[in-house]
Amino acid sequence: MNRTTMLWPTARVLAALFLCSFVLLPAIKAVELGSRPVSWEPRVVLAKSLSRVGSLLVNEQPGQRWRTLSLGSDIHSRDLLLTLPGMQARLETSPPAVELTLWGNLPKLSEFSGLESAVLLHDSRFFDLDFTLCRGRVLVTNRKERGPARVWLRVEGAAFQLTLSEPGDSVCLGQYSFWPRGVPFSLSPQGNEEGPVHTLNILAIKGQVDVKVSGVQHSLSAPPGLSFFHWDSINGPDAAPRQRRQLEAWADPSRKSSSVSTPNEETKAYEKAIAKYQAAVKDRDPHTVLIDLLSMAPKEQERAQAKAMAEFAIFGLAAINDIERVMQALDDADQTEARHAAVTALRHWIGNDAGRDRLLYQFLIERLRYSKAQAATVLQLLHDAYAPDDPATYETLIDYLNHPRLSIRELAWRYLLHLVPEDIVVSYDPAASPAERAKACAAWKEAIPSGSLPVRKAKKK
Numbered sequence: 001m002n003r004t005t006m007l008w009p010t011a012r013v014l015a016a017l018f019l020c021s022f023v024l025l026p027a028i029k030a031v032e033l034g035s036r037p038v039s040w041e042p043r044v045v046l047a048k049s050l051s052r053v054g055s056l057l058v059n060e061q062p063g064q065r066w067r068t069l070s071l072g073s074d075i076h077s078r079d080l081l082l083t084l085p086g087m088q089a090r091l092e093t094s095p096p097a098v099e100l101t102l103w104g105n106l107p108k109l110s111e112f113s114g115l116e117s118a119v120l121l122h123d124s125r126f127f128d129l130d131f132t133l134c135r136g137r138v139l140v141t142n143r144k145e146r147g148p149a150r151v152w153l154r155v156e157g158a159a160f161q162l163t164l165s166e167p168g169d170s171v172c173l174g175q176y177s178f179w180p181r182g183v184p185f186s187l188s189p190q191g192n193e194e195g196p197v198h199t200l201n202i203l204a205i206k207g208q209v210d211v212k213v214s215g216v217q218h219s220l221s222a223p224p225g226l227s228f229f230h231w232d233s234i235n236g237p238d239a240a241p242r243q244r245r246q247l248e249a250w251a252d253p254s255r256k257s258s259s260v261s262t263p264n265e266e267t268k269a270y271e272k273a274i275a276k277y278q279a280a281v282k283d284r285d286p287h288t289v290l291i292d293l294l295s296m297a298p299k300e301q302e303r304a305q306a307k308a309m310a311e312f313a314i315f316g317l318a319a320i321n322d323i324e325r326v327m328q329a330l331d332d333a334d335q336t337e338a339r340h341a342a343v344t345a346l347r348h349w350i351g352n353d354a355g356r357d358r359l360l361y362q363f364l365i366e367r368l369r370y371s372k373a374q375a376a377t378v379l380q381l382l383h384d385a386y387a388p389d390d391p392a393t394y395e396t397l398i399d400y401l402n403h404p405r406l407s408i409r410e411l412a413w414r415y416l417l418h419l420v421p422e423d424i425v426v427s428y429d430p431a432a433s434p435a436e437r438a439k440a441c442a443a444w445k446e447a448i449p450s451g452s453l454p455v456r457k458a459k460k461k
Helices: 011-020 265-281 286-299 303-319 323-330 336-352 356-366 372-382 391-400 406-419 434-447
Strands: 045-049 056-059 067-069 074-076 080-083 088-093 098-103 117-121 129-142 149-155 158-164 170-178 197-206 208-213 216-221 226-232
Touching: 080 088, 080 098, 098 117, 129 158, 129 197, 158 170, 158 197, 170 336, 197 208, 197 216, 216 226, 265 286, 265 303, 286 303, 286 323, 286 336, 303 323, 303 336, 323 336, 323 356, 323 406, 336 356, 336 372, 336 406, 356 372, 372 406, 391 406, 391 434
Parallel strands: none
Antiparallel strands: 045 074, 045 088, 056 067, 056 080, 080 117, 088 098, 098 129, 117 129, 129 149, 129 170, 149 158, 158 208, 170 197, 197 226, 208 216
16 A cells, blocks of 8 residues: 555644654754654643653653653653663553553664654543554553453554453554665655655564554454564555464563573673663763763773663663764764664664654754765765665775765765675774775775675685
């Protein structure tokens, strides 16, 4: 189904969804990009936090700083709620009927591509829970003493009615948005009319959940039943749910963590980084704590721990829209891991909402003194706009390895690593001296001559 033929929500739903979007400002003065527009929706208490301080962040008004909620804190409609990547936060509706768990993710911990989780609650007389899933992964669980729990779910471009049949029934919702590969950056809002692709995965975790969308109802049951249902803004909803024989490790309700089943060095390092954040955020604002973690990362002796701290801090700063700090990290010669994380964070950030790429372009020019050409290059690299089957792609990316801007060298390097077979990758450091970079570029040009495509080396017999 083409997006232009889809049935869109009512004007009231669209107005609520717009709370999660970001506007292009004529002059960017705030450190945190992407202020929310003011909402006229009534602000009333709808839920209580079930998590300790630091797990759940709230932004009450556009332009205000993020603050943490403690155990038992009231949660209001209209407030933007956020859980940082790799963390979890639980809340329960008032009166108790539905438990909502925001389940942040980190790369390599699950197949889900999202990072932070963000939602908005809405006041409703017809549903036990009415909320917008702005981005990320959440669990919805029926906590009634008896009977079904009814949920109205809103995402960008669609709305779903969920019915969790019995107490204890649970469903996972994963919303992820991205720019499709090959779509170039455009300064004109009409240049990319489709905008980022929005996807929603619905997975029955326990019991049964009925999903109604576009007037059609589907019944899902936990694995090994028909447990999985997909929707996206290009093709619309699946014709029918699909079978999953078993739950992934992170989705198993018997597990207490979103980590993999057997913690490895990387997982343990993430857990330590998050523990440091939680210990510090009790008495300080989350923004300051994340900046401190980033500055502390290079001082860590263990590489895995330094990497985890840098990644968690960068992903967290992007989640609260401090893109200025993320861009500074991308241009920091002394923080290799932070630069790597910044590439992922920025691609994730511009994919969340239409117009964010143009907002970042303007920010680079007005605040960070990039030229228009340099800013456009950054956005083309973040858009993943280059064709992998075009020799000009590799000539361009190799030339960028000698670009005056470290940020552009880093982006081009990460792009090449994504496209080129591992066995012909040439060692390169974006922060190396000009002489070392020139030597590496010459080796790259020898590995992928002008006018050719990368070819795997023949295996020795």
